[in-house]
Amino acid sequence: MTQILEIRDLKALAKRRVPKLFFDYADSGAWTEGTYRANEEDFSKIKLRQRVLVDMTNRSLETTMIGQKVSMPVALAPTGLTGMQHADGEMLAAQAAEAFGVPFTLSTMSICSIEDVASVTTKPFWFQLYVMREREFVLNLIDRAKAAKCSALVLTLDLQILGQRHKDLRNGLSAPPRMTPKHLWQMATRPGWCMKMLGTNRRTFRNIVGHAKSVTDLSSLGAWTNEQFDPQLSWKDVEWIKERWGGPLILKGILDPEDAKMAAKTGADAIVVSNHGGRQLDGAPSSISMLPRIVDAVGHQIEVHLDGGIRSGQDVLKAIALGAQGTFIGRPFLYGLGAMGKEGVTLALEIIRKEMDVTMALCGKRSITDVGRDILAEYDQLP
Numbered sequence: 001m002t003q004i005l006e007i008r009d010l011k012a013l014a015k016r017r018v019p020k021l022f023f024d025y026a027d028s029g030a031w032t033e034g035t036y037r038a039n040e041e042d043f044s045k046i047k048l049r050q051r052v053l054v055d056m057t058n059r060s061l062e063t064t065m066i067g068q069k070v071s072m073p074v075a076l077a078p079t080g081l082t083g084m085q086h087a088d089g090e091m092l093a094a095q096a097a098e099a100f101g102v103p104f105t106l107s108t109m110s111i112c113s114i115e116d117v118a119s120v121t122t123k124p125f126w127f128q129l130y131v132m133r134e135r136e137f138v139l140n141l142i143d144r145a146k147a148a149k150c151s152a153l154v155l156t157l158d159l160q161i162l163g164q165r166h167k168d169l170r171n172g173l174s175a176p177p178r179m180t181p182k183h184l185w186q187m188a189t190r191p192g193w194c195m196k197m198l199g200t201n202r203r204t205f206r207n208i209v210g211h212a213k214s215v216t217d218l219s220s221l222g223a224w225t226n227e228q229f230d231p232q233l234s235w236k237d238v239e240w241i242k243e244r245w246g247g248p249l250i251l252k253g254i255l256d257p258e259d260a261k262m263a264a265k266t267g268a269d270a271i272v273v274s275n276h277g278g279r280q281l282d283g284a285p286s287s288i289s290m291l292p293r294i295v296d297a298v299g300h301q302i303e304v305h306l307d308g309g310i311r312s313g314q315d316v317l318k319a320i321a322l323g324a325q326g327t328f329i330g331r332p333f334l335y336g337l338g339a340m341g342k343e344g345v346t347l348a349l350e351i352i353r354k355e356m357d358v359t360m361a362l363c364g365k366r367s368i369t370d371v372g373r374d375i376l377a378e379y380d381q382l383p
């Protein structure tokens with residue numbers, strides 16, 4: 001095994017260890033995957049400003065996200081079916097994030113339940129909410145998140161209907177999984193993954209199935225999602241959820257300054273500039289390219305976070321330089337989880353932390369809270 005030095009190494013290892021069906025689920029984007037690629041590529045167009053002979057001792061990456069202390073400005077993004085990358089995936093990722101001092105966000109579409117994660121963690125985590133047509137069900141989720149003492153609700157706005165991912169369709173991904181000979185073969189070629197699943201993960205899909213009322217006829221994941229999720233979700237509903245939740249609220253999936261202004265008016269605590277990791281509207285711009293405009297529009301009113309395409313600590317630093325208070329990572333921690341379980345998630349976070357720390361120092365800064373546009377070269381020529 002080659003040394004694991006960057007997120008790309010974890011991705012390669014995950015690809016070898018996770019059955020194709022589930023690796024592809026994590027790794028895919030919508031349609032042509034153009035937005036998915038742009039999310040990553042646009043970071044490399046932003047250049048850093050090298051500074052010398054600045055005291056580089058006593059550096060700190062500590063800051064806050066929605067007023068909560070974090071050891072670095074990187075939260076684990078909500079990702080559905082995380083428990084299919086590795087047995088008990090949500091619980092392991094939550095534990096790794098807690099030990100690292102960064103927020104973990106549990107997706108509505110998780111394999112492990114809110115209570116499962118609460119039972120293996122000691123500090124509050126964040127819960128991500130999708131709004132289903134069935135409002136009773138939404139209220140029940142909010143109540144469960146409150147009972148588990150979740151310290152923020154992340155309300156996702158960019159998935160009223162599901163974008164199409166060709167890889168999932170070609171692989172026949174369904175909920176719950178319907179095993180075809182092709183799937184069984186994919187799993188047979190990943191015996192390590194199978195052993196862990198059989199040994200520990202008996203809750204597969206119980207949670208998701210428990211989420212919806214009429215789930216007897218689940219066919220493809222897309223059809224199921226479109227059946228359950230509310231296509232009429234509106235800003236009025238956001239206000240209703242804010243009231244019912246009553247705690248810190250983060251609105252995720254904002255990519256346009258006009259929507260950002262609407263979001264700021266709701267009085268939420270933060271927005272996440274995001275295109276769902278390029279999994280929804282293919283052809284939309286990258287998150288990082290929209291960040292400066294959104295920060296200019298609402299940065300004085302509401303905290304702005306960003307996700308999409310972050311693959312290194314340098315990427316995090318660039319987002320912070322352009323006005324994000326914090327960032328989220330999705331695939332980087334999923335690759336770590338698929339590659340090596342909890343240690344893989346920790347390793348992904350360590351890689352990002354080290355890259356961020358060294359880059360910050362070489363840009364002449366000692367504290368993440370001092371990082372601004374002045375660490376960027378040619379920041380007026382952003383993508």
Ligand code: FNR
Nearest residue numbers: 026077078079080107156276277308309329330331
């Ligand atoms: C996601 N994302 C997501 N977002 C959300 O609000 N609820 C969810 O259940 C999911 N599920 C999900 C599954 C998988 C496999 C991926 C990769 C992503 C989107 C996620 O929160 C985040 O916006 C992106 O992952 C960020 O992009 P990167 O870091 O993956 O490039």
